[in-house]
Structures are given as C-alpha cells and as structure tokens.
Amino acid sequence: MWDFHVRSLDASTILTIAALSELIGQRAGILNVGIEGVMLFGATLGFIAAKITGSYLLGFLVAIAIGGLIGLLHGFFSITLGGDQVVNGMGIWILGFGLTAYIGYPYTGPLGMERIPKIMGLSPFFFVGIALIIITWFVLSKTSLGLRIRSVGENPSVAEVSGINVTRTRYLSVITSGMLMGFAGAIYSLDYNPVWNYNFIMGWGFIALALVFFSMWNPFILLGGSILFGSLWQLSLNPQLVLPGILSRYVWRMVPFAMTIIVLLLMSTKWFRIRWGAAKPEALGQPYVKG
Amino acid sequence: MPMEGIKRGDTALEARGITKRYPGVVANDHIDFEIKAGEVHAILGENGAGKTTLMNILFGLVQPDEGEIYVYSEKVNFRSPLDAIDLGIGMVHQNRKLIPAHSVIENIILGHPRAGNILNLKRTGEEITELCDKYGYKIDLKAKVWQLSEGEKQVVEILKALYRGAKILILDEPTSALAPPETKKLLASIKAMTRDELAIIPFITHKLPIVLTVSERVTVLRRGKITARLATAGATEESLAKEMVGREVIFRLERVEVEKGKPILQVENLSALNDKRFLALKGVSFSVHEGEIFGIAGVSGNGQQVLAEVLAGLRKAEGGKVLLDGINITHSSSLERWQMGVGYIPSERVEVGSIGDFSLVENVAMNYYFDDDFAKHGIMDHKKLRKLTQEFISEYDVAAPSPNTTAKSLSGGNLQKLILARVISRKPRLLIANLPTQGLDVGATEFVQNKLIQAKKEKAGILLISEDLDEILSLSDWVAPIYEGELMGIFPGGEAKRENIGAMMAGLKQKVEVI
Numbered sequence: 048m049w050d051f052h053v054r055s056l057d058a059s060t061i062l063t064i065a066a067l068s069e070l071i072g073q074r075a076g077i078l079n080v081g082i083e084g085v086m087l088f089g090a091t092l093g094f095i096a097a098k099i100t101g102s103y104l105l106g107f108l109v110a111i112a113i114g115g116l117i118g119l120l121h122g123f124f125s126i127t128l129g130g131d132q133v134v135n136g137m138g139i140w141i142l143g144f145g146l147t148a149y150i151g152y153p154y155t156g157p158l159g160m161e162r163i164p165k166i167m168g169l170s171p172f173f174f175v176g177i178a179l180i181i182i183t184w185f186v187l188s189k190t191s192l193g194l195r196i197r198s199v200g201e202n203p204s205v206a207e208v209s210g211i212n213v214t215r216t217r218y219l220s221v222i223t224s225g226m227l228m229g230f231a232g233a234i235y236s237l238d239y240n241p242v243w244n245y246n247f248i249m250g251w252g253f254i255a256l257a258l259v260f261f262s263m264w265n266p267f268i269l270l271g272g273s274i275l276f277g278s279l280w281q282l283s284l285n286p287q288l289v290l291p292g293i294l295s296r297y298v299w300r301m302v303p304f305a306m307t308i309i310v311l312l313l314m315s316t317k318w319f320r321i322r323w324g325a326a327k328p329e330a331l332g333q334p335y336v337k338g
Numbered sequence: 339m340p341m342e343g344i345k346r347g348d349t350a351l352e353a354r355g356i357t358k359r360y361p362g363v364v365a366n367d368h369i370d371f372e373i374k375a376g377e378v379h380a381i382l383g384e385n386g387a388g389k390t391t392l393m394n395i396l397f398g399l400v401q402p403d404e405g406e407i408y409v410y411s412e413k414v415n416f417r418s419p420l421d422a423i424d425l426g427i428g429m430v431h432q433n434r435k436l437i438p439a440h441s442v443i444e445n446i447i448l449g450h451p452r453a454g455n456i457l458n459l460k461r462t463g464e465e466i467t468e469l470c471d472k473y474g475y476k477i478d479l480k481a482k483v484w485q486l487s488e489g490e491k492q493v494v495e496i497l498k499a500l501y502r503g504a505k506i507l508i509l510d511e512p513t514s515a516l517a518p519p520e521t522k523k524l525l526a527s528i529k530a531m532t533r534d535e536l537a538i539i540p541f542i543t544h545k546l547p548i549v550l551t552v553s554e555r556v557t558v559l560r561r562g563k564i565t566a567r568l569a570t571a572g573a574t575e576e577s578l579a580k581e582m583v584g585r586e587v588i589f590r591l592e593r594v595e596v597e598k599g600k601p602i603l604q605v606e607n608l609s610a611l612n613d614k615r616f617l618a619l620k621g622v623s624f625s626v627h628e629g630e631i632f633g634i635a636g637v638s639g640n641g642q643q644v645l646a647e648v649l650a651g652l653r654k655a656e657g658g659k660v661l662l663d664g665i666n667i668t669h670s671s672s673l674e675r676w677q678m679g680v681g682y683i684p685s686e687r688v689e690v691g692s693i694g695d696f697s698l699v700e701n702v703a704m705n706y707y708f709d710d711d712f713a714k715h716g717i718m719d720h721k722k723l724r725k726l727t728q729e730f731i732s733e734y735d736v737a738a739p740s741p742n743t744t745a746k747s748l749s750g751g752n753l754q755k756l757i758l759a760r761v762i763s764r765k766p767r768l769l770i771a772n773l774p775t776q777g778l779d780v781g782a783t784e785f786v787q788n789k790l791i792q793a794k795k796e797k798a799g800i801l802l803i804s805e806d807l808d809e810i811l812s813l814s815d816w817v818a819p820i821y822e823g824e825l826m827g828i829f830p831g832g833e834a835k836r837e838n839i840g841a842m843m844a845g846l847k848q849k850v851e852v853i
Contacts, residue, residue: 190456191447194440198448201437208435209449209498210420317615325484329439 051281051288053168059277060176061234065255066262066269067179068227072118073259074187075220076200076330079121080136082228083252084143089114089229090236091147094243095154103163103237110233111226117143118225122218129334144246151243158241172234177270179227184266196220200328203335213335231255254307261310263326279303344505346376349411350537351396351427351506356405358391365391366402367562373506373555375535378528380549380570382542383559384582384779385751389541392559393508396539397429398422409506428499432510434491438484445483446498469500473530474523488637489520496527507531509540513548514777517637518807518840525552543779545806546575558582583781593812593831594791599628600663602799603649603768608658609823610648618644620823621658624816626768626799631790633802633814633831636843638773641823642803643685646772649801650682651675662768673708681766683757685773685803687750691757694746698738698756699727701745705760730759735785751782758789769793769800775809787813807840821845 065086072079079085089110097106117139124135166174187193195216198206203213235248254276262269279302282289286299313319344350349372356369365388373379383389394400396407398416407414409425416422419429436445446466447453453462463479470477475493483491492512499507513521525548528538542549549556550570558566558581566581603626612618619641626632636642647653649660651672660668662678670678684690692701703723706712712719712726727741734755738748745753754774761769771790775783790813794800804810810817814831819842826842827850841847 191451191453192455194444194448194457197440198437201439205435205437206449208419210423211449321615325439329437 048289049168051285052278054285055278055281056173056274057170057239057277058280059274060170060173061231061239062251062255062258062277063176063270063273064172064179064227064234065231065252066258066273067176067183067266068224068231069256069259070262070264070266070269071183071196071227072221072224073331074200074264074328075196075217076203076328076333076335077122077125077217077221077224078132078136078332079118079139079221079224079228080133080256081117081121081139081143082136082256083248083250084140085114085117085225085228086232086235086248086252087143087147087246088117089232090248091151091232091243093229093233094158094236094241095151097160097237098154098158101160103160106237107230107233110229112229114229114232115222115226118222118228119218121225122221125334126214126217126221129336132332132334140252148245152245154243155245156243158237158243160241162241163238170234170238172238180266180270187266197328199335200330203330207335207337217335228252254303257307257310260323261314263323264328265326276303276306279306344375344410344535346374346535348375349373350375350377350409351539352408352411353392353396354406354408356392356395356402356407358388358395358400358402364562366395369405369559369564371557371564373537373539375505375537376532377555378532378538378540378553379555379557380540380542380553381557381559382546382549382578382582384781385543385777386561386749386779387559387582388562389543389559391562393429393510393541396422397427397508423502423504426503426505427508428496428502428504428506429508430492430495430499430510430512432514434495436483436491436494439482441480441482442477442486442494443479445494446479446501448498450502452501466497466501469497472534473500473527475527487517487520487639488515489517489524492516492524504536506537506539509538511543512540513542513545515638515805517844518836519844519846521548528552543777545808546578546780547808549578550575560584579780582779593815594795596629596794596797598630599797601625601627602663603801604659604661604664605649606659606661608645608648608660609656610644610653611656612641612644617656618823619648622820622823622825623658624818624825624828626801628797628799629794630816631794631800631802631814631831632816632818633804633810634818634820634825635804635807635810635839636820637805640820640843642820643772644823645820646682646685646770646801646803649768649770650680650684676705676764677708679765679767681761681764681769681798683761683769683771683774685776687753687757688746692745692753695744697742697744698731698736698748699724699741701756702727702730702760705764726763730756730763734759734789751778754778754782754786758786762789762793765796766793766798769798770803771800772803773805774802775804775806783809807836807843811836811839819843824849826850 069079069082092113093106093110096109097103121135121139124130125132187197195211198211199213199216207213258269258272261272283299283302286296352372354370356366358366369392381389391400395402398419398421414425443459443463447462466479477490477493512524553570556568556570556573557564560582606623607621608619609617609621610619634642644653648655651670655668659666667675703718707718712722724741731738736752736755775786790800802814811834816828817831817834817839818828819826819839821843
C-alpha cells in the first residue's frame with residue numbers, strides 16, 4: 048500500500064512540475080499547448096546526455112536548457128511575431144513527437160545507470176516539486192515581479208502604461224516555463240521510468256495542460272489536482288495493489304479518462320464557470336501589439 | 339509628496355506652438371497652452387477638435403511634429419508616457435487603464451518601484467490611506483477593481499497618479515459615467531488637490547456646467563485650433579458651446595407637449611438575468627403612451643441595458659409580461675418585434691448597432707431586408723437600398739463620402755446618425771433609445787435629441803435610457819430612476835427634482851411606491 052502511494056506521488060511530481068511550468072507561462076498570457084512536445088524533447092535529450100556522459104546532473108541540465116530554448120522559440124513566435132499561440136504550440140508538439148522519435152530511436156531501452164537515491168522512500172523531486180509550488184505562489188502573489196507577470200497576462204496595455212516592459216516580462220515567463228517543462232520531462236525519463244521508448248510521455252503533457260485550467264491558475268489547487276491524477280494513473284496501472292480482485296484491470300485503465308470527463312462536467316457547471324471566468328488571465332493567448 | 343519648492347502661481351506646464359499633422363488633417367495647429375500650479379485649466383472641444391491628440395502629446399503617447407513643452411520651466415522631450423510620469427504628469431483615462439482582476443492596491447502600485455521587490459502591502463497601504471484622507475477619498479484597498487463602480491475606478495486612477503508623485507493631472511472626460519453624487523465628490527477632491535498646488539487639466543466634450551463650477555480658465559479647441567481662451571468667471575454655458583461648435587446651440591430643450599394617446603408599451607413585473615446569470619432586472623412595471631418620452635435614468639450596470647435588450651427581443655425574460663399595443667410580445671423574436679413596430683437604437687453602436695466591415699448600404703439593409711419593398715422573394719433590391727442610404731446621408735447630415743463607405747470609417751457621431759436614420763425612418767410605434775447621445779459631442783447630441791423630439795411629435799412612444807440626468811430631465815415626460823434592477827419611482831418630468839433623482843440613481847434614497 049505504501050509502495051502504491053510512493054509510486055503515485057512520483058507520478059504526481061511530474062504532473063505537478065509540468066503543470067506548474069504551464070501555469071507560469073499562462074499567468075503572463077502565453078499559452079503553450081505544445082507542453083507535451085517540450086517534455087518529449089527534455090526527456091529524450093536529457094536521457095541521451097545522461098547515457099552518454101553517465102552524469103545525471105548533465106542530463107537534467109541539458110533537459111532544462113533545451114526546454115528553455117524551445118520556450119524562447121515559442122516566445123519568439125507568439126511575442127515578437129505575434130503569431131497564433133495554439134497553432135505554434137501544436138507545431139512544437141508535432142516537432143517534438145517526430146524529432147525525438149527519430150533522435151531517440153538508437154537509444155531505445157533502459158538507461159542502465161544506478162538509480163537516483165530516494166529520500167524516505169520518495170523521489171527527491173517530490174520535495175523539489177513542493178518547493179517549486181511554494182516558490183511560485185510566493186513570487187506570483189507577494190512580489191513585484193509576480194505582480195508584473197500577472198499584469199501582462201491580464202492586460203498588457205495597462206501594464207505598459209504603468210511602465211512595465213511587457214515583452215521582457217513575457218519572455219522571462221515563457222523561458223522559465225519552458226525550462227521547467229524540459230525538467231519535468233527529464234524527471235520522467237531519468238527517475239520515474241528510466242527507459243527510452245517511442246512516445247513514452249503518453250499524453251502527460253496534455254493532462255498537465257488540462258490541470259492548469261482545472262486549477263483556476265492557483266498553484267495549490269494545481270498540486271491537489273496533480274496528486275489526484277497521479278494516484279488515478281497509478282491505480283489504473285496496478286489496481287491489484289490497492290483493490291485486489293475488484294473489477295478487471297481494463298476497467299481501471301479507463302478510470303483516469305472517465306475521471307477527466309467528470310472533471311470537465313464539473314467545470315462546465317455554472318458555479319465553476321463564474322469563478323473560472325474570473326480567474327482566467329484575461330489576455331491569455333492574445334498577442335500584444337504596442338499601440 | 340514631491341510638492342517641495344513649488345509655489346502657487348508657478349507655471350506648471352507650458353506648451354508652445356504644438357503642431358501635429360496626420361494625413362489629410364492638422365490635428366493640432368500651433369497650440370499654445372499654459373497652466374499654473376494650483377489651477378484648474380479646462381480644455382474644451384468637440385470630438386475631432388484635436389483634444390485627444392493634444393492630451394496624448396502632453397502625456398508622451400504621441401510626439402508632436404513641431405512645438406515645445408516645458409514642465410516647471412524646463413524644456414522636456416517625451417518619448418513615452420514613462421518620461422511624462424517621471425516628470426510628474428499623471429493621467430486619468432476615460433477608458434480606465436486598470437486591471438479588473440487585481441485589487442485596488444495592486445493596481446495602484448503596479449510598475450512602481452517604491453513598493454519593493456517583495457511587496458510591502460502594509461506600508462504602501464498606509465501611504466495610500468494617507469492620500470485618501472487628504473483628498474477625501476474612501477476606498478477599500480483590498481477590493482478587486484471589477485467590483486467597483488465607475489466613480490471608484492476613477493478614484494483608483496487618481497490615487498495611482500498621486501502615488502507616483504503627479505504634480506500635473508490630466509483628466510479625460512472626468513465626469514462622464516459618474517452618478518451625480520460621485521461627480522460632487524470628484525469636484526470636492528479637485529478643489530482639495532489644487533490647495534496642494536497640483537495643476538489639473540480636465541479635457542471635456544460635454545457637461546459644460548461642470549467646467550464652469552470647477553475651473554478658473556478654459557481653452558476651447560475647434561478643428562485643431564484654439565478658438566478661445568477665457569476666464570470661466572465671464573463665461574456661460576451658451577458662450578462656451580458657441581465657441582466649441584462655431585454656432586449658437588440651444589441648450590434649453592423645450593419639452594414639447596403632445597396630446598397623450600393610447601398606451602403603446604406596457605411592461606408588467608418584468609425580470610431578467612444578465613450575462614453572468616444574476617438577476618439584473620427585478621420586477622419592473624411601467625407603460626409608455628403615444629407621443630410620450632419615458633426616461634430611465636441610471637448609472638450603467640443597474641439593469642437598464644438588460645431591460646432594453648429584453649424589450650428588443652435580444653434577451654429572454656425570466657418573468658413578467660411585455661405588451662405592445664395590447665398584444666403580448668414577451669416571447670416574440672426580435673424580427674417579429676421590428677415588424678410590429680419596435681425600433682431599437684443600441685448603446686453599443688460599433689458592436690451591436692453596425693457591422694464595421696459592411697458598407698453603409700448593407701448596414702441600412704439590416705433593418706430593411708425583411709421588407710417586401712426592399713427584398714422581393716429574398717433578393718435584395720440594391721438600387722433602392724442605395725437610394726435610401728443616400729437620402730439618409732443627406733437628410734441626417736452624415737459625413738460620409740459615399741454610401742459604399744464602410745461603417746467603421748465613420749466617427750461615432752456620424753455612425754449614430756446613420757443608425758438613428760434607419761431606425762426612425764421605419765416610423766416605429768415604440769422607439770427604444772439606449773444611451774443615444776453617449777460619447778457624442780455637443781452638435782451631434784443636439785441633433786439626436788431633436789430627432790427624438792420629432793419622433794415624439796409623430797406619435798411614437800419613446801423609451802429613453804440615459805446616464806445623463808440633464809438629458810433625461812429636459813426631454814422626458816416621465817422620469818424613472820433605476821438602481822440595482824428596480825425602478826425607484828416614476829415621476830412626471832416637469833416636477834422631478836434633480837437632487838432627488840440623482841440620489842435615487844446612486845441608491846442613496848429609498849424606493850418610492852408608484853401611484
């Protein structure tokens with residue numbers, strides 16, 4: 048039973064960090080639907096770097112760097128060129144999907160390194176995730192940098208008149224966001240399940256994206272949602288650990304997706320929509336053109 | 339406060355020979371203007387007179403082609419609003435530059451380094467409260483801006499400018515969208531600020547009486563040039579309007595007495611929800627007769643918009659009844675209502691009243707496509723529609739080069755005239771005019787009001803919805819203040835007291851049971 052929880056929290060950690068990265072970008076008004084692609088890039092290149100050099104540190108650094116680079120690319124398209132963020136995000140996903148399958152193919156198989164040591168049975172990244180949640184919350188709501196980020200996500204022209212450099216603030220957010228996406232991907236491929244496989248992220252990026260909307264852009268609700276989905280995911284993989292002999296495992300495989308539908312139903316209720324509308328960054332997905 | 343070293347009577351801001359040309363127009367033609375510390379110097383002009391350009395130049399949003407600006411005798415060169423802010427110029431925008439989802443205090447300190455890297459909300463809160471006490475503002479610093487009234491939002495903008503150390507305050511249409519008691523408070527705070535040697539420049543299109551009560555000097559612009567510089571002491575509303583428009587403007591609209599006819603519109607206990615699904619109209623009852631103007635006075639957001647939309651068939655009624663000439667139209671479609679003689683002039687002329695990319699002819703067709711005379715078997719008669727549009731353009735004095743011009747190229751006043759023309763030409767039984775003169779200059783306002791009076795003479799029943807109490811009081815046979823979705827009473831136009839109606843619009847007075 049404890050094993051199950053530990054394994055669930057490990058999965059939740061990846062969702063938490065991935066969703067948090069998306070949240071940081073979105074609070075600044077930048078939507079990145081290509082999060083799955085960025086995670087694939089980070090996971091694959093981090094995996095290869097670690098395998099070649101034998102250094103976990105180098106693996107993570109490469110993943111973070113490539114994530115930041117793709118964040119920069121997304122920023123260039125959506126901030127400097129003012130393009131459609133959804134279209135560009137889809138482009139990033141498809142690129143990540145195709146390119147990582149090509150690059151990673153020769154490295155198919157296990158990483159073959161000593162596992163990263165656990166802390167009290169838990170992955171150390173679990174604690175990193177919790178710390179990141181708290182730091183993000185603090186920065187967004189208690190610092191002037193956070194106020195600037197939230198302001199460019201709500202109304203960039205007001206921010207500009209107040210003396211804020213909208214372009215710089217948005218770039219800062221989107222690059223930080225990309226770095227964390229790459230990091231989340233690398234946690235998957237270097238710690239959670241250190242085996243390279245074709246399309247091994249399996250849509251976790253999209254789940255993280257949905258979690259951001261569900262969280263109403265609040266880091267703590269985001270954490271709760273991530274833990275819920277991480278647990279459901281784990282339950283669907285090994286139902287016999289928790290509820291041996293109850294229902295077929297095929298039914299359990301379906302649970303996270305059924306849960307998604309229930310969450311979507313809840314989100315479409317009047318109660319939720321009103322609050323959701325109030326919480327949503329007003330300028331999310333809109334390019335800002337200096338007028 | 340950055341007031342040290344400033345003496346009353348110092349020249350706070352001086353503009354010399356400001357000129358700005360745009361293709362085809364000279365928006366500002368050698369404008370000279372100065373204001374002293376502790377003074378209120380209003381700038382008056384119609385839409386298109388060059389006020390906005392001048393304002394943007396003084397705030398650094400636009401750079402002039404020629405001319406110089408001096409702030410406290412020092413020549414300045416604004417590259418952006420930030421330069422202007424740094425030199426102590428503050429701007430209170432008409433379309434508020436605030437973030438609705440953020441709290442009042444967050445909006446005030448946004449982008450200002452004094453709040454620190456880690457926000458010290460306690461200390462800044464105290465500083466802002468001090469400013470509030472000094473100038474008589476009351477505001478909850480923790481409230482979110484979207485919860486505030488227009489007047490409170492304006493206070494936030496003023497506080498933001500003051501917090502940033504503004505010595506010169508530009509106010510863009512400061513009293514539009516304010517309820518009368520809010521206007522009074524604003525004027526009192528302006529007086530308090532001038533006592534601290536602030537220089538205040540209100541830019542004003544309408545509501546001339548305000549100019550007279552608050553300012554010492556007035557500069558009037560017309561077509562980019564200064565036509566008059568006056569001391570307010572010697573000016574009257576009529577003389578100011580004459581300078582603005584270039585001809586005499588009749589201010590005292592005569593309420594035309596028209597023999598009261600049959601009831602046209604009867605509204606019984608009508609209620610409806612707004613977009614956020616809250617009950618915004620709570621059991622309203624009234625009736626409008628032939629040859630009568632029924633005025634609903636209210637600050638926006640009190641349910642009048644919802645009422646207009648329900649009557650026009652654009653919004654579902656939750657309860658109650660609407661009768662037109664005795665026929666129940668509560669559930670009729672918008673088209674059925676048009677065909678039965680309801681005419682609707684929406685308040686959002688750009689969003690609802692017209693389609694910007696369509697030509698004027700196509701926009702006129704919006705109210706005529708369902709008429710057999712203009713569309714036989716669904717095929718539109720473009721020739722006839724074009725002729726009709728041409729008639730509207732000349733009869734209503736719409737400044738448009740041709741009927742094929744797109745609607746978005748018209749100014750607000752001209753677009754409103756066109757909308758008015760196409761609605762009134764249908765000779766509606768009931769005319770719903772929702773904020774018909776909002777944002778229009780003196781000349782266009784006068785035109786629109788006269789058209790409403792003319793429609794009244796032709797026996798239409800008119801429901802006039804307005805925020806402008808003067809307009810309501812001078813035009814309406816009946817005045818009904820609306821507050822939070824309820825009519826606070828229905829008063830005969832001739833007897834309604836201004837203060838009374840104003841207080842009811844602001845919810846400061848109890849509802850009166852209607853006879």
